[in-house]
Amino acid sequence: MQSNTDGDKKRAVEELDFDTRTSKRVAWESWEFTVIGPHQVEVTNASYGFLKDDHTYTVGVENRDGLAVPAECDCPADVHGDRDCKHKVALATVGGPTVLNAAVAVETPTAETSEAPDPVTGADKLRADGGCECDRDDFPCFDCFRAGRRDLPE
Template sequence: MDQLLPADFEPTSRVLKRAQYEAFAFSVLDGDIRVRNESHENPANHEYRVSVVDGIPATCECPADAAYEGPCKHRVAIAIRSRILELVTKVQVVADGGTTANDRCEPAESDQCDCDKLDDEFPCWNCVRTGRKTLPEK
């Protein structure tokens, strides 16, 4: 597993095993994740939207998530894959108008950023966006 499960996230061992070995495909949808189970003969009939809240897969549209106690295999499949959670969290931050650490231009003490890799006339996008530099008028 990529990461440890949250403390209150207690799947059954059967659900955890299935979340690990079934062939899931993931797509980011407006801050949520579509989980498609490619293990089935007709995967299109086995895809569900999972909502992520504060970095935790909170709800799933699948029947099992509503019918049983504990998280379904789709939520667990996301929870054990930290890169999927990181990606959806970044999408949520951007969709909310925020920024992530990678979006900010915070040059080192030498005051260097991506501008030094560009033509002298054009600053990097982070410097323009943060107001450190402006685009040329030409």
């Protein structure tokens, strides 16, 4: 695995072709990243608040001579545009080598495993007790109810 250095970040950014407008948009907007499979990162523009799911795209990551870099995105701007999209630029600059290398390090599922592992988000790891915010309420969240961890109140 590669080191997480500023040099790797700079080299990954240099692999992309983007303009000042895209750079400013990446800096102004809020981003979330989830490794969803081998060489795949889900990039979410969280600036859209409760509509952020409509602004989530999958960015492919490839290993170029030992350097993990964003390769393609399924957003319309990347598919039809002449330059790299803001999702790829955000992954390289905001997510950086840590997220890029994590995507490259995810193992490809084998025939023994029927599906890829569930993505792990930062929020999952922040809860040291493994609990949920709904533990403080009388009413459970949907995930806890669905998993059978909490019942609906009488």
